Amino acid sequence: MMKTVRIALDAMGGDFGPEVMLPGAAMALERGLDIAFLLFGDETLIKPYLAVHPALAAVSTLHHTNVAVRMDDKPSQALRSGRRISSMWLSIDAVKKNAADIAVSAGNTGALMAMAKTCLHTMPGVDRPAIAAIWPTIRGRTIVLDVGASIGADARHLVNLAIMGAAMARAVLDVERPTVGLLNIGSEEMKGVDDVKAASKLLREMALPHLDYVGFVEGGDIGRGTVDVVVTEGFSGNIALKTAEGTASQMGQYLREALSRDLMSKIGYFFARKGLAGLKAKMDPRNVNGGTFLGLDGVVIKSHGHSDVFGTSVAIEIAYRIARHELLGQIRGALAHSHETTSRPPDSQIAGGERPAALPKSAQLRMDS
Amino acid sequence: MMKTVRIALDAMGGDFGPEVMLPGAAMALERGLDIAFLLFGDETLIKPYLAVHPALAAVSTLHHTNVAVRMDDKPSQALRSGRRISSMWLSIDAVKKNAADIAVSAGNTGALMAMAKTCLHTMPGVDRPAIAAIWPTIRGRTIVLDVGASIGADARHLVNLAIMGAAMARAVLDVERPTVGLLNIGSEEMKGVDDVKAASKLLREMALPHLDYVGFVEGGDIGRGTVDVVVTEGFSGNIALKTAEGTASQMGQYLREALSRDLMSKIGYFFARKGLAGLKAKMDPRNVNGGTFLGLDGVVIKSHGHSDVFGTSVAIEIAYRIARHELLGQIRGALAHSHETTSRPPDSQIAGGERPAALPKSAQLRMDS
Numbered sequence: 031m032m033k034t035v036r037i038a039l040d041a042m043g044g045d046f047g048p049e050v051m052l053p054g055a056a057m058a059l060e061r062g063l064d065i066a067f068l069l070f071g072d073e074t075l076i077k078p079y080l081a082v083h084p085a086l087a088a089v090s091t092l093h094h095t096n097v098a099v100r101m102d103d104k105p106s107q108a109l110r111s112g113r114r115i116s117s118m119w120l121s122i123d124a125v126k127k128n129a130a131d132i133a134v135s136a137g138n139t140g141a142l143m144a145m146a147k148t149c150l151h152t153m154p155g156v157d158r159p160a161i162a163a164i165w166p167t168i169r170g171r172t173i174v175l176d177v178g179a180s181i182g183a184d185a186r187h188l189v190n191l192a193i194m195g196a197a198m199a200r201a202v203l204d205v206e207r208p209t210v211g212l213l214n215i216g217s218e219e220m221k222g223v224d225d226v227k228a229a230s231k232l233l234r235e236m237a238l239p240h241l242d243y244v245g246f247v248e249g250g251d252i253g254r255g256t257v258d259v260v261v262t263e264g265f266s267g268n269i270a271l272k273t274a275e276g277t278a279s280q281m282g283q284y285l286r287e288a289l290s291r292d293l294m295s296k297i298g299y300f301f302a303r304k305g306l307a308g309l310k311a312k313m314d315p316r317n318v319n320g321g322t323f324l325g326l327d328g329v330v331i332k333s334h335g336h337s338d339v340f341g342t343s344v345a346i347e348i349a350y351r352i353a354r355h356e357l358l359g360q361i362r363g364a365l366a367h368s369h370e371t372t373s374r375p376p377d378s379q380i381a382g383g384e385r386p387a388a389l390p391k392s393a394q395l396r397m398d399s
Numbered sequence: 400m401m402k403t404v405r406i407a408l409d410a411m412g413g414d415f416g417p418e419v420m421l422p423g424a425a426m427a428l429e430r431g432l433d434i435a436f437l438l439f440g441d442e443t444l445i446k447p448y449l450a451v452h453p454a455l456a457a458v459s460t461l462h463h464t465n466v467a468v469r470m471d472d473k474p475s476q477a478l479r480s481g482r483r484i485s486s487m488w489l490s491i492d493a494v495k496k497n498a499a500d501i502a503v504s505a506g507n508t509g510a511l512m513a514m515a516k517t518c519l520h521t522m523p524g525v526d527r528p529a530i531a532a533i534w535p536t537i538r539g540r541t542i543v544l545d546v547g548a549s550i551g552a553d554a555r556h557l558v559n560l561a562i563m564g565a566a567m568a569r570a571v572l573d574v575e576r577p578t579v580g581l582l583n584i585g586s587e588e589m590k591g592v593d594d595v596k597a598a599s600k601l602l603r604e605m606a607l608p609h610l611d612y613v614g615f616v617e618g619g620d621i622g623r624g625t626v627d628v629v630v631t632e633g634f635s636g637n638i639a640l641k642t643a644e645g646t647a648s649q650m651g652q653y654l655r656e657a658l659s660r661d662l663m664s665k666i667g668y669f670f671a672r673k674g675l676a677g678l679k680a681k682m683d684p685r686n687v688n689g690g691t692f693l694g695l696d697g698v699v700i701k702s703h704g705h706s707d708v709f710g711t712s713v714a715i716e717i718a719y720r721i722a723r724h725e726l727l728g729q730i731r732g733a734l735a736h737s738h739e740t741t742s743r744p745p746d747s748q749i750a751g752g753e754r755p756a757a758l759p760k761s762a763q764l765r766m767d768s
Contacts, residue, residue, distance in 0.1 A: 248637075294673060
């Protein structure tokens with residue numbers, strides 16, 4: 031029998047705090063998910079919600095703190111005032127101490143990432159964390175990363191993103207060997223980035239068992255669902271994500287205008303409303319709420335700050351799936367395998383190449399660490 | 400009285416060549432635009448279209464060549480086989496020789512950019528050309544550049560993009576002092592790119608007369624129409640453009656599905672079809688067809704390779720407006736002014752700073768050039 035998933039919940043995060051975090055947790059439980067919650071926050075604000083959600087109360091332990099990171103706190107401020115004592119920090123720390131399997135917060139992204147880095151540290155072989163988004167596509171859903179944790183990426187970091195994104199696709203999208211594409215801007219001669227090209231070469235050479243690298247993809251391929259995982263560095267990834275959200279809301283506004291411009295349009299809307307409700311559901315960003323912080327020794331899910339109860343329940347369900355699939359262990363394994371592949375010199379090199387008889391201590395240490 | 404705009408038209412470019420380029424030119428004329436065309440291409444293919452479009456024939460001169468750049472030619476191939484003799488090269492060369500005010504081609508982007516750079520060279524003070532796109536927004540239209548001419552940009556190049564984009568906004572959007580934003584990924588501490596930050600500082604300090612710099616914008620601000628001009632380097636700009644196109648087509652597909660799923664939806668569509676036609680028109684990419692190559696000593700408009708007659712006529716109308724507003728002269732003036740602003744040392748520095756008594760010859764040359 032599978033173990034209960036232990037989720038550390040920052041009950042105070044987001045624009046609405048306990049008002050949506052706790053009903054959101056209760057809604058996730060109603061879907062039959064086997065979760066135990068560790069709730070962090072102000073008990074006087076949390077207890078009333080537990081009173082009206084007895085099923086949630088039954089699977090929760092409450093950890094009181096009256097320190098909460100504000101939505102407008104800068105990362106450095108949040109660390110100064112909230113380290114070790116805020117609901118956000120304590121939620122992450124529960125993962126570090128293995129009291130929880132995963133943490134969920136709707137607090138501000140910068141502060142949450144700063145605390146997650148400080149508390150959990152990066153995994154061996156990963157120099158920087160990334161944020162993965164679940165992107166609705168024509169064919170289903172695609173994992174896109176990095177959508178804004180850090181700017182720029184060398185080839186090795188892009189390969190790490192591919193490995194982590196593929197592990198996440200297995201957990202969340204339920205595909206055995208996810209297809210992976212590197213985001214680029216066309217295949218013409220004048221185009222292309224050196225690091226992206228080098229990463230492409232590396233991914234082909236490594237021929238990793240857990241992912242199917244298909245080559246370059248362009249911005250238009252994301253929404254088309256051409257691949258299960260789209261890999262890019264955080265600046266362009268964030269711009270792609272925000273631009274797509276902006277375009278979707280622009281189209282939504284055009285559609286509302288088109289269906290309310292005159293009586294005929296309104297009658298048309300009346301007849302088509304069921305079909306259009308399906309369209310609305312497909313466009314609903316709440317269905318894919320939850321940015322996943324990857325590359326740290328512990329997984330943290332960032333729920334959108336404006337999320338309502340339903341959106342919160344989705345982020346919690348994503349956390350549940352990720353923990354259930356033991357994403358962290360899978361990433362550790364895949365990264366270790368990939369590092370063996372690249373650090374082992376090819377046969378030809380062993381035969382013909384020279385190795386220094388002895389390395390200075392510091393270099394040895396660095397190679398082993 | 401204003402002079403006729405002379406447009407050099409690559410009649411052979413694009414997926415359909417003369418079949419859409421010439422009727423497209425004829426359609427532009429029907430809007431009352433005062434254009435003289437220089438047509439470059441195979442006369443046996445062009446003449447039949449002139450026969451059926453006498454108004455076009457009346458304002459056109461035909462320059463025969465049987466060399467055409469193919470849509471799948473790599474830039475280097477195109478230059479090798481088409482330099483000085485292809486319809487694409489000759490169209491650009493007509494601008495260089497001041498036989499035409501502007502060139503329009505639907506040929507492949509890489510080849511067109513390579514030929515434009517080789518033939519026209521960059522303007523003084525600009526080290527690389529850029530491609531500007533016209534982006535439909537909720538509030539109207541926004542100029543976005545660079546959407547893929549080159550990758551990466553230092554602060555000075557971003558400032559040049561701002562100046563060129565603002566000049567284009569004045570010509571195409573008809574705004575006196577366009578608002579300009581730098582594309583970034585949020586204002587949190589951990590975020591931001593050094594070059595983008597430096598460009599922002601520079602734009603604030605320069606306080607240029609012809610543009611209103613408003614600060615950083617995010618991906619979602621493009622479709623919202625927050626500013627008239629969005630400035631970014633070519634990699635993220637291209638990804639933003641392609642991602643937005645992909646999202647728009649994704650939404651379009653959802654909508655078609657929603658309005659054809661059952662009888663009620665189809666009845667709804669029947670009633671709302673006029674309103675929805677307005678929506679379709681707003682989403683029609685043909686309305687903003689035409690990537691503008693900026694930063695060269697001459698302006699070239701790239702029409703989309705798949706463009707139909709209407710899309711071609713739009714690209715030609717954009718070329719007309721750009722030439723009519725003497726975009727090139729405006730950019731030259733604005734760039735010269737901005738270089739004066741930055742090369743003149745601030746007063747404080749003149750008073751307190753030291754200047755070397757004599758510079759080596761080479762340094763003097765470099766500073767003057």
